[in-house]
Amino acid sequence: MAAMRSAVTVTPARLPELLLHVSVVRPVFVWGAPGIGRSSLVRDFASSLGLECVSPVGTQLAAEDLIGVPELRDGRSRFAPPETIARDEPYCLFLDELNASSPEGSIVIGAGNRSTDGALARPMASALVNRLVRRSGCWSGPFGDPSGLAGAEVLAVPDVNVAGPVRVTTAFLPLLGRSADPVVINVSSAMGDLVATHDPARPESGALAPAYAASKAALTMLTTQYARALPGIRINAADPGYTATDLNGHTGPQTVTEGTDAVVALATAGPGRGSGRLVSRHGEITW
Numbered sequence: 408m409a410a411m412r413s414a415v416t417v418t419p420a421r422l423p424e425l426l427l428h429v430s431v432v433r434p435v436f437v438w439g440a441p442g443i444g445r446s447s448l449v450r451d452f453a454s455s456l457g458l459e460c461v462s463p464v465g466t467q468l469a470a471e472d473l474i475g476v477p478e479l480r481d482g483r484s485r486f487a488p489p490e491t492i493a494r495d496e497p498y499c500l501f502l503d504e505l506n507a508s509s510p511e512g513s514i515v516i517g518a519g520n521r522s523t524d525g526a527l528a529r530p531m532a533s534a535l536v537n538r539l540v541r542r543s544g545c546w547s548g549p550f551g552d553p554s555g556l557a558g559a560e561v562l563a564v565p566d567v568n569v570a571g572p573v574r575v576t577t578a579f580l581p582l583l584g585r586s587a588d589p590v591v592i593n594v595s596s597a598m599g600d601l602v603a604t605h606d607p608a609r610p611e612s613g614a615l616a617p618a619y620a621a622s623k624a625a626l627t628m629l630t631t632q633y634a635r636a637l638p639g640i641r642i643n644a645a646d647p648g649y650t651a652t653d654l655n656g657h658t659g660p661q662t663v664t665e666g667t668d669a670v671v672a673l674a675t676a677g678p679g680r681g682s683g684r685l686v687s688r689h690g691e692i693t694w
Contacts, residue, residue: 422448596611602693641678645687
């Protein structure tokens, strides 16, 4: 893939084709005017793949309809997700104005009205938005010797990894302002850290991804600038570590669960735990 775009315009007739190529690998948000038949198109698409289409109505959902309610097990509480979405078999989850996790093999599709159409478009409840984790794309750009790099190749990477978080944060700031404990977490990387990339014992020191490393350094600095400018919001960056993902051919020694440890710790730390930091699963990183 030579580039990555956050939005693609298609006609209703082309939507099934787009879903077939995209929704099987990442969540999709269908954004369009009311009355174009989004629900029917998605249901027909799910049926073509042999998947049941589970379609909660977003305007009737509360947070507990997705994350469930606490239950007590062995003296500890845990969330029990509702039976409608906590299934053992893959299915197609079609939500209005919301994404959610689902079993492996499932497809997640969201849809919503545009406020410019005068249709029903309500703000998300603050309970759903007081933790904004911005995964700033996965576009790594060219690897290896940079002597043949072109400017366009380099500029495409920060457009995803740096400008992307700016766009999302700007859009969510009004909603975050309604939260009693708003948090923004940018997923950065030690690939943008001077210490890690100069330490022979660290895998980052052996990787050559010029545009990606530069974009992650910029994202971490962007995080500190936002934290300074917006003291009412805890804004931090997380380094997942060298985690086994498609980006590195699953060569990373960490599991995906371990790769989320820093994000979870920052999201659940509670008020007053610091802002403008870069944190890994092993603790705060001084860079």
